Amino acid sequence: MKKKLKFNACVGGILTGGMLLFILTGIFFLPYDPDAMNAELRFAGMSLAHPLGCDNYGRDILTRMLVGSRTTLLVALGTIVVGGGVGTLVGALTGYFGGWLDEVMMRVIDALFAFPSILLALVVVSLLGAGKYNVILALGIAFIPSFARVVRSQYLKLKEMDYVKNARIIGCGHFRIIFVHILPNTLSVLVPTLMIGFNNAVLAEAGMSYLGIGVQPPDASLGRMLSEAQTYLFAHPLQAISPGFAIVLLVLGFSLLADAMEEKGCRC
Amino acid sequence: MKRSISMLLVVVVSLALALTGCSGEKQGESTESQITIGIPQDIEDSLDPHKAVAAGTEEVYFNIYEGLVKPDSDGNLIPALASDYTVSPDQTTYTFTIRDGVKFHSGKELTVDDVVYSLKRCSNPDDPVLLQAGMTGIESIAAADDSTVVVTLKEPNADFLCEMTAAIIPQSNEDPDHVSDGTGPYKFVSHSPQESFVLEKYDEYWGEPAHIEKVTLKVCANADSLVMELNGGSIDMMARVTSTQADQLSDDFNVLEGTMNLVQALYLNNAAKPFDDVRVRQALCYAVDRQNILDLTSDGHGTIIGSSMYPAFGKYYMEELSDYYPHDVEKAKALLAEAGYEDGFTFTIKVPSNYTQHVEVAQVIADQLKAVGVDARIQLIEWETWLSDVYSGRNFEGTVVGLDASTLAASSMLLRFNSDNSKNFVNYNNPDYDAAYSRAVSTTDDARRTEAYQECERILTETAANVYVQDLAEFVALNKKYAGYEFYPLYIQNFASLYIVEE
């Protein structure tokens, strides 16, 4: 058991670290202009100059991967910051205080949960226009309910704990109790949830790109590159393989880490 | 328990495999000749031909409904439900002789009353939904006798005959929204939304009958899975595939090349800054490398054009305008500097996201404009948002779309650039143009009219009304089992000419 755990953490760490390193490289160094088109290089195969080949516009795929994975990371992180932040806040307040606030907020959360996320995304995109920041907003809103529920249930459980009662007796304010006393104790559950949320955001971004409401061209994201490439899947499978592989590695790394953390959380 | 579950698994999987095995062989059963044709959008309008607005619907209805005249594959108007027609010398009176022995799909005989009813129906100004744009100049429609209909115009209009392609439907049909009754070589059978639209050969067609008994139009909304569907064999024909899609087709297909018959351009809002300055528009024309666009998006296929007219218009088309603005970055920069934009500017190109070919071209243009310091941002919007915001609302800076023509009258391309026209969504405003256009429509002399229309085209080019790009190449994928596909210079698919190749 312990051995496997270590193995998970190891592989997950290596994958995630590798991807982060890749993304970091892209911030400081890009071999080409990611959007520069070149008719002579359409569908160019692998070569020393273009290690992953070129796409249908003759753009260097490696460069676009460097930029695209950065966008994907930004969208996924942004989503869990928005969704996780608001969700945690709502879950904490409703779980701790209960009463009418809980009743009203949970109905809104239920309604949001029952609202097809694709419709939500379409509404946000139609209203504000497409683009990565609006994708973050759309996905963030769609992710609020799941975080709110997890956090709320933790607060319901933890607020009855003795240490919370003690804190109240010695005169701590509600907000101090909520954020200083209880919040750190939810982390063992919250962190894996956030990591799974991150993965879902990566996959959801790809889905939105597929439906044409994701990141706008010529911007690159892994999902957008993958969905653009599928048009040429028969003749030029290379164009799909790189972004597809990158998505799988990114998600795999995070979910292995999340597993490792969850198990560790259970143990202590 | 474990064993029973595994058993269940085996049963379910084998059952499913057996099912798919069965379904794989289903095609061989019927002896009736049939073809499945992919269409990119559902036929969403009502079955009433006068209400049909989507180009994709009209091209299908061409097979079901007919007018007094109809276009042939060269774009010439040939008699259809009128066996003959005469035009008075002053071009205000059109006399049509109704063809004998034409029957509607319902079995009812075509009469002059049906013709008068149909023409009045779509020229009634009190019903703006049914009203066809070109029918507003009609003075009267009347039956002279049992086989003659006379249409009188308020003023001469040389292009009026084009409007007489309007569908004739029987007066007795009380619910044309839901009941289809036409005279074409195919009749309507069924429609299942987002799924299929089925046509069947009409045996009592007055003209040359169709060859294939049953035509199933299958909605293939997802352009990305199209190649798989063609190669997999679930559709036999698809019009307007891209060159990259065509490249990936298997040996079972013939790829026919024609032109799409539309004017693809970066349409600019002439009323919005900075495009209200002719030098800025000209600079963009110089900055765009059209051949490069063709190379990057369609392997060099397509016809470069320089004005709002495409080659199928024959005598009206002016080839010399296509290289009026050769690719010249320095000249573009100089013009921008002259207009006060030395450092370039930023603007947004709105593109309807469902049209891959326009989205692709917009991306290439945005990349090319970078060379002259212009930062073009692309915003993909839904077609419906494009219609309400860009087309009706005129709230845009630039947009890449293709405009097609409903008839081969030059006016159908050029009317919209009159400064007060309701369809002038680019807000083009030029008194010279308006004058040249009104000269063209008021004359009855063909040579002088052609000259005036050409004048209009030249003005559009010289003032760089829009950044004209190309008439796109059209590729039709047709399974080798079938032949007989005909290209039309208009947005038309003629299923009646298709036939099965004997092996």
Add this chain to the structure above:
Amino acid sequence: MKYVGRKILTMLFTLLLVSFLVFLCFTVIPGDPAIARLGTDATPEAIEMLREEMGLNRPFLVRYADWLLSFARGNFGDSYSYSMSVADLLLDKVPITLAMSLMSIAMIVVISIPLGLYTARHEGSVIDKLIYALNQVIMAVPPFFSGILITLLFGIFLKLFTPGGYVSYTTDVTGFLGYLFFPSIAIALPKIAMTVKLLRSELIEEKKQDYARTAYSRGNHTGGVLYKHVLKNAMLPIITFLGMAFTDMIAGSIVVEQVFSIPGIGRILLTSISRRDYPVVMAVVVCLAAVVIVVNGVIDIIYQWIDPRIRLEGEKS
């Protein structure tokens, strides 16, 4: 009973909230249904006439109240873009998506329970590790891409089905089910992976409980304890998960329907949103939301019925 009654009331309220939100969304997003229907031929007069005909010129709240009243009476209205009633349209399309979802659920149950049991029993074995790794990879593939890979593998290379060769259930039921089998795999795959993982960890957790140890000590063999005692207790979270997965699946079928060219509810929803066909969108969204809310509500009720502590908590707050 009091709990159940209150639960139903809150469920209705949530549904009302959803319908209001959707209605609100469609009044604020750009795009006009009248213009959408008239296309590029639209004249201002025609747009005005059609708007009047569709009742779009009335104030927002009046339209919402009007919609709500007729919806409550079971009248879903007429579609703007198809000349048929919304009820007819949905009756035609619901069986497609439903059949696909049920098939996926069947696959999930049939495949993931044995796999979950096996991996829990042989915890740490090579096969357990292999399945774990496979699960992780499956969960990391974007759904649309796994759909494309399935089409490539089964449709193009193995030729088990014709890509895009959907046949209607009205003409050929076996062909219909045979075609839907493959998209169902695409929907089921990630859920199978998740269920196996969840079931495995639940079973391992339950195995450590006192009652399981007692059962062992009484001389039951490992398999017997696992199936007779532990599975029963571990099923509760699994049923919850499956309930959620089912609702998730109906909504998630949008992408898979797009990949496999299936004219189901997801496709109708997507095109209706873009055609601004509000009556259809309202009906689909509210019905989907109703399913989600009811399933969640029922799960809550089952939970408190099994575990009365939850009820106490609920009444206290």
